[in-house]
Amino acid sequence: MSFQPTIVSFLCNWCSYTGADLAGTSRMKYASNIRIIRVMCSGRIEPTFVLKAFREGADGVLICGCHPGDCHYHEGNYKCLRRFHLLQKYIKQMGMDEDRLQLKWISASEGKQFAELANSFTEEIRNLGPCKVKEVMETLT
Amino acid sequence: MGNEEKKPKINLAIYWGAACGGCCVSVLDVHESLFDVVAAADLVFWPIALDIKYKDVEAMPDGHIDVTLFNGAVRNSENEHMAKLLRKKTKILVAYGSCSHMGGIPGLANFSDKESLLQRVYDDTESTENPKKIRPQTEYEVKEGVLDLPEFYNDVKTLDQVVNVDYYLPGCPPQTERLVEVFMAIVTGAELPPPGSVVGALAKSQCDECERKKSDNKKINKFYRPWEIEDDGETCFLEQGVICLGPATRGGCGVRCIKGNAPCRGCYGPPPDVIDPGAKMMSAIATMIDSDDPEEIAAIVEQIDDPAGLFYRFSLPSSILRRTIK
DSSP states (O other): OOOOOEEEEEEETTTTTHHHHHHHHHHHHOOOOEEEESSSSSOOHOOOOOOOHTTTTTSSSEEEETTTTTTSSSHHHHHHHHHHHHHHHHHTTTOOGGEEEEEOOOOOOOOHHHHEEEEEEHHHHHHHHOOOOHHHHHOOO | OHHHHSOOEEEEEEEEEEOOSHHHHHHTTTGGGGGHHHHEEEEETTTTOOOOOOHHHHSSTTTOOOEEEEBBBBBHHOOOOHHHHHHHHEEEEEEEEEEHHHHHHHGGGGGHHHHHHHIIIIISSTTTOOOOOOOOOOOOETTTTEEEEEEEEEEEEEEEGGSSSSSOOOOSOHHHHHHHHHHHHHHHTOOOOTTTTOSOOOBBBHHHHOSOOOOOOOOOOOBBBBGGSOOOOOOOTGGGTBBGGGGGGGGGGGGHHTTOOOOOOTTOOOTTOOOOOOHHHHHHHTBBBBOOOHHHHHHHHHHHHHHHHHHHTGGGGGGGSSSSOO
């Protein structure tokens, strides 16, 4: 059996989680590697959450929020976008492939797009192979 | 005076692990308060100042030392041995200074590893001539017997990653006044905070103490290194585009760097309940970027040359990722 990556996905309550919910209620099938965590806004996702996910064994982290201009709280998704760029640069410096962290916009009506994204991201992480952060942490204790 | 003489003195030890010596100097900086210190405490172990050997510490009964101020990170087997030994001999073990608290400057070695560090030092530096490729050995036989040297570890650790720590006194080095306050609290038998607490620092951030002019809405469209811009001496560094770690750093030092017109570098560590100071600072800095356009944001972020080194200058080994992976 091929490598099954563990993917943690943070979805904003108003657009992306509803989009993922739509994929479910429409009975679309997508990779079960994605573990969804609902947050109120993508602006709530702190770098700490992402780093902790990697430390606990995530091979990839996918953040989804409302499309630009659509944020329920006006600018939470822009804040997320800015943090995302900085965080990608940081994890690259720490020896990780920056593509293990991705940010995509999914609206409440984009169930199909979410299912496709879940599949393509899972495939991309599968190609990158397992993330070694957790393994390295275990050698440290 | 009569009553004071009857009061038993406490046993105080000060030790350095992987440290620069600045923490020990900060203890000496108590100046004339040193008389109050020695009136209340016997210094039973302090390698920088007293000729007391490791075997003398080993001979002490367990719990003999009331307070140990341990400064420096744990970098080799000697540091680890002494951390464990002092833990056994000490009632209150204090991680003193940034290195034992969070890894400090020596902790930046976690961006590298043992082999590449040794290679740089013993082979590659421009001034090195080492045709026999000699490297430090943990044991070496001479005619008088076997000499041993501490083993150099691959990773730098904080003190609490090796032994239980009762209190943390942050700073690089800790402000001497804070040390005196904490010390006096211990010797006078004042009620101590619960074990695991950070002492000698505030619960609020540097910004709370900082007197520079601040506005509510910080916007940055260009980051400057401190030397690239003329500081006006009164506006918040962040509002001038200079990265200052004040928002994610505990106050208590008296904002000495900022008062000296240098941005905060984060030696006092994170405020309460923050796990990872660098992540918190990245969070704060990123939201100040004055753009909604992905490409422009990426270009502004690109101006921060070394986010890992900048935001984790004192805290890499205690951070979530702790070290680079290969």
